[in-house]
Amino acid sequence: MSCTYSVRRFVKKYKWTILIAVLIMAALVAVLVYFLALAHAKDPTIEEEELNAYNLILSINEKMEKNLNRKTLAEWAYASNLTKANLDHNLAVSTEVANFQKEIWRQVNQYNWQQFSDYSLRRQFWYYSVIGEPALPEAKYKMLTKLVSDMESIYSTAKICELNNPNKCDLALEPDLTNIMATSNDEKELKHVWIEWRNSVGPKCKDSYKSYVELSNESARLNNFTDQGEFWLKDYEDPNIKEQIQGLWEQLRPLYLQIHAYVRFKLREKFGDLISEKGPIPAHLLGNMWGQTWDNIAERTLPYPDVETIDYTAAMLKQNYTPIKIFKTAEQFFKSINLTEMPETFWKNSILEKPADRELICHASAWDFYDQKDFRIKQCTDVTYEQMNTAHHEMGHIEYFLQYKDQPVPFRNGANDGFHEAVGDCISLSFETTKHLKKIGLISSASQDSKTVLNNLYRVGLAKIAFLPFGYLMDLWRWDVFSGKTTPDNYNCKWWELREKYQGLEPPVDRSEEDFDPAAKYHIIADVPYLRYFISFVVQFQFHRALCEKAGQYEPNNAKKPLHECDIYENTEAGNALKKMLSMGSSRPWPDAMEAITGQRKMDASGLLEYFKPLQEWLEAENKKNGVFIGWEKTKRVCVRNRQELKTGASDE
Ligand code: X8Z
Ligand code: ZN
DSSP states (O other): OHHHHHHHHHHHHTHHHHHHHHHHHHHHHHHHHHHHHHHHSOOHHHHHHHHHHHHHHHHHHHHHHHHHHHHHHHHHHHHTSOOHHHHHHHHHHHHHHHHHHHHHHHHHHTSOGGGOSOHHHHHHHHHHTOOSGGGSOHHHHHHHHHHHHHHHHHHHHOEEOOSSOTTOOOEEIIIIIHHHHHHOOOHHHHHHHHHHHHHHHHHHHHHHHHHHHHHHHHHHHHTTOSSHHHHHTGGGOOTTHHHHHHHHHHHHHHHHHHHHHHHHHHHHHHHGGGSOSSSOEEGGGSSSTTSSOOGGGTGGGOSSTTSSOOOHHHHHHHTTOOHHHHHHHHHHHHHHTTOOOOOHHHHHHOBOSOOSSSOOOOSOEEEEOSSSSOEEEEOOOOSSHHHHHHHHHHHHHHHHHHHTTTSOGGGOSOSSHHHHHHHHHHHHHHHTSHHHHHHTTSSOTTSOHHHHHHHHHHHHHHHHTTHHHHHHHHHHHHHHHHHTSSOGGGHHHHHHHHIIIIIOEEOSSOEETTOOGGGGSHHHHTTOOOHHHHHHHHHHHHHHHHHHHHTTOOOTTOTTSOGGGOOOTTOHHHHHHHHHHHHTTTSSOHHHHHHHHHSOOSOOTHHHHHHTHHHHHHHHHHHHHTTOOOSOOOOSOOEESOHHHIIIIIOOO
16 A cells, blocks of 8 residues: 555665664653652661651550550649649659650651651651640749649639628639629629639739740740740641631621620610610629620520520429439430440549539549540539530540540540530530420420520520630730730730620729739639630531531421531431541541531531521511610720729729
8 A cells, every 4th residue: 555655665764763763762761760760769768767766656655655644643633632742743743754755755856757658657756746845944844834733723722702791701613603603683792703703813823824924935935836825726737727716706706796785785674774785794794704604694684584494403403413413414415326435434533523621623624544444524513504514515525535545645635626625515505405405304395485495595695606705815815925915014904905805895893904814714824725615616516517417407498407406316327427536536637527527628607607597687686676786885994004093093993
């Protein structure tokens, strides 16, 4: 054929040119393959280092487990019995462990761990490469630990006198002051308790707090962070976390403004002009020492006061609840969704009631002793509905500990701290539905439905929506304190600036820099970051929505299956999904854990907004009907340098 012929002729004519071209191409391919192979081949030294590192981490983890166990036992001994001997022992043990941690830190940082190919190994090294306070020189570490322990002791042993009986001066925060704040209708008594609690803690902690800030910053800098506030944010693994939180708050603020305006309106019906029509709400009238959750005034401000009572505390007392029964009730829920029951040692070692014979830290907490067996709660449980929720909250922490107990030590943490705080609360969102409360007999099954449901949703809103700005501003205040933007001579006034700006609250009396009101909140003096709770209050609704969808109890846009009426009790499919996420611990960045349970990789306010949609609509209509002012004008209270200035005329008190 003509074609074949012409090709042959061509090849014959150019045979040398073709040969050379082929040879050049072959050489080029060979060079390319060589470089590709070189790029993919592992540096034998890195490979060897990684193998070494693998063995090292096994031995570090084993020793770390033992050290953390010892340290936690000593901390528990002090926290549950505030004696000098226990403090000394705790300081000695935690200093020894800090030295051990520092040694590990040095070893780990000699490795080129960022280059390791094994993700889990790299991540464990990353955790060990930053140690926080133990980075301080020993004497300073001890000083810092003692400062915090001392402040905790001041806070936990503070007592105040009764308003009408100045000789009876044994009122403690838990249960006495908490109960007065929750139940009293006597404004004078509320104001007295509010002021005296702050007098008995704040000024005593101010100097220690200043030193605490300095030492904390020093340790942060030794870990290559600019200050302690930045150090606190590292586990969120997101340089934009602050902006994200601000964005979430902006999405939630309109809902907060509605509940704030409604509550102020209802409180004015009760207390009259003690509360101004358009001003911030006085902080002592909201049923809580810090005005952080307002559900204790639900009964007194109900949308539908004429339907059946929602005084669940009264119902619990009538049904002879005890602290143990409260915890068994909580455990029953966890078990019903195939989560793990509390081990025997939990019941044996926990402190579930306030002991009469000693001083202790009553603020509720859950403890992992890092030996895969010992898990405890310490809670001065009083028989109230609020404490029932706290019991679920604390048990959520224990459940997380139980699910990740087989992870390597560095991963025995929440995906982030907000996740840890959200587990028990997420269960409570089911527990607190009218459906469930009827099931366990706290609401009579004869109650009128839609109104009871809204009353109940309002009560949950007073706990969840009201908390949001408080959950946010606690660390807004501390970030500026740590960065030096807020200085000690401005601590208190800056605090009240934020309380007014975000919560729309004001103090019941003028304040000065001789007061130190932030210290009257446990987490401030106990060195516990607080952003975790804001995050928890957002993500718990995302978790709830995802679990409810799995349980077939919630469908978007289906009025018959609203999110606020979903109860996942006994639904093992939902429970297993939660369990799977919990068992990951902190082995992956939190968006992976979020995705495992919700399919989303972001924090998102839409779960919370969806849950409270019927309440938001009701509040908007009600506020409109009543012509209520939304938001607040500037407070008339003042905050000045010292009390003397208040006496000389700045105050109306
Ligand atoms: O401190 C707690 C728990 C222990 S992690 C009882 N919470 C915060 C607080 O009491 O201020 C739970 C919600 C907010
Ligand atoms: Zn907690």
